[in-house]
Structure formats: C-alpha cells, structure tokens
Amino acid sequence: MSDPKTMLAVSAHAADFVWRAGGAIALYVERGYKVRVLCLSYGERGESERLWRQPGMTLERVKESRRAESQQAADLLGAEIRFFDSGDYPLKPSEPVVQEMVMEFRRHQPEFVLTHSLADPYNPDHPEAAQLTFRARVYAQAAGYPAEGKKLEAPPVFMFEPHQPEQCEFKPQVLLDITPVFGRKRKAMESMEAQEHLWQYYTDLALRRGTQAVRNSGRKEIKYAEAFQRVYPQVTTELS
Numbered sequence: 001m002s003d004p005k006t007m008l009a010v011s012a013h014a015a016d017f018v019w020r021a022g023g024a025i026a027l028y029v030e031r032g033y034k035v036r037v038l039c040l041s042y043g044e045r046g047e048s049e050r051l052w053r054q055p056g057m058t059l060e061r062v063k064e065s066r067r068a069e070s071q072q073a074a075d076l077l078g079a080e081i082r083f084f085d086s087g088d089y090p091l092k093p094s095e096p097v098v099q100e101m102v103m104e105f106r107r108h109q110p111e112f113v114l115t116h117s118l119a120d121p122y123n124p125d126h127p128e129a130a131q132l133t134f135r136a137r138v139y140a141q142a143a144g145y146p147a148e149g150k151k152l153e154a155p156p157v158f159m160f161e162p163h164q165p166e167q168c169e170f171k172p173q174v175l176l177d178i179t180p181v182f183g184r185k186r187k188a189m190e191s192m193e194a195q196e197h198l199w200q201y202y203t204d205l206a207l208r209r210g211t212q213a214v215r216n217s218g219r220k221e222i223k224y225a226e227a228f229q230r231v232y233p234q235v236t237t238e239l240s
C-alpha cells in the first residue's frame with residue numbers, strides 16, 4: 001500500500017490549530033490523510049491567562065499543562081503533533097528548528113499546508129510562525145539546501161482564520177464545509193481548558209461561516225465551516 005497523503009499544519013501556539021483548523025484536520029484525517037501539526041510554542045506566556053491566575057504557577061507547569069491539552073486535542077482530531085518549544089513572547093526558533101521544519105516538508109511532502117495569517121497586531125508570534133512556514137517551504141524547494149530527502153514541489157498554502165480577521169487583513173476566500181466533523185472539533189476545543197472562554201466563540205464562528213458557505217454555494221446541508229485564505233495563486237484548468 002502506498003503512503004497516505006499528508007497535510008501539514010504549522011501552529012504558533014498550543015491551541016491555535018484547534019480553533020482555526022480543527023475542522024480541516026478532522027476532515028482530512030477522515031479522508032485517510034496523515035495530518036502533522038508542527039506546534040512551535042506552548043503559548044506559555046501569552047495565551048495561558050487562566051493558568052497564571054493559579055497561585056504558585058511556574059513557566060514549566062504552564063508549559064506542561066498546555067502541552068498535555070494540545071496533545072489531547074491532536075489525539076481527538078486524529079493528528080500527529082510535534083512540539084518545538086521555541087519560546088513565547090517572543091517566539092524565537094533557532095536555525096536548527098528551521099532546519100527541522102525543512103526536513104518535515106521534505107520527509108512528508110505535504111499535499112497542502114495550513115498556517116497563520118501574515119499580519120496580526122494582537123500577537124506577533126502568529127505572523128512569525130507564518131514567515132517561518134514560508135521560509136521552510138521555500139528552503140525545502142531549493143535543490144541546494146542541505147537537508148535530507150527529496151526536494152519539495154509546490155504545495156499550496158492556506159492561511160487559517162485569525163481571531164480578529166479584519167485587523168489581520170484576512171479575506172475568507174475559501175469556505176470549507178466541516179459539518180460532518182464539527183462534533184470532533186468541539187471535543188478538541190473542550191480539551192483546551194486554559195481557554196474555555198473561546199469554545200463558544202469558535203462554535204459561533206463556525207456557524208456564521210457555515211451560513212456564508214450556504215449563501216455562496218446554495219448547499220443548504222452545510223451547517224459549519226472554516227475560512228481560509230490562499231497565499232499563492234490557485235492553478236486550475238477550470239473556472240468554476
């Protein structure tokens with residue numbers, strides 16, 4: 001049997017991939033894809049407010065807790081997850097981390113890639129993660145770059161929806177129907193106990209994008225959707 005196709009998702013922090021792409025991940029796992037999440041940081045300083053309210057909390061304990069939540073969410077979605085622990089506020093990956101990301105691209109030859117938007121005035125680590133993803137993808141395409149494995153072709157990159165899309169110059173160009181797997185996304189979101197305030201927010205967002213998906217397609221069976229924006233042009237033989 002041939003190797004399964006792979007989807008790669010690069011998440012700045014422990015929970016980003018869950019809120020923004022949990023539906024896409026669960027959907028492609030259901031379709032037989034191997035999904036790999038590269039989690040660059042635990043978000044231990046910036047996105048763990050609730051944990052820091054506990055007396056005597058330490059950076060190490062926050063990281064452990066966020067890692068466990070994130071691992072559980074990935075398990076529920078059916079994804080493999082790799083943690084890089086590259087710091088938070090600021091996210092500062094070393095050159096060896098960039099090299100490892102290049103290896104991920106070459107080793108797994110993803111069909112497509114998901115990551116953050118290029119702008120986010122609320123969290124500079126998100127655009128940093130996007131830039132790193134583009135760097136790793138471009139290096140993996142370069143025949144002369146010293147990394148193992150076959151050089152990468154040109155997998156499309158989709159940016160997933162940021163928390164406040166209007167401020168992040170995000171345009172929802174693609175609406176992905178995640179209705180069949182929304183229950184799994186909700187369960188994965190509920191693993192992120194440090195950010196319980198976002199469970200309903202991202203449920204409401206999925207419903208709203210679902211309504212827009214119906215408006216733009218006429219497919220009334222769609223209830224939940226996730227929005228994405230392309231980085232590179234779509235190459236096609238059909239305009240439909």
Ligand SMILES: [Zn+2]
Binds near residue numbers: 012047123
């Ligand atoms: Zn984040």
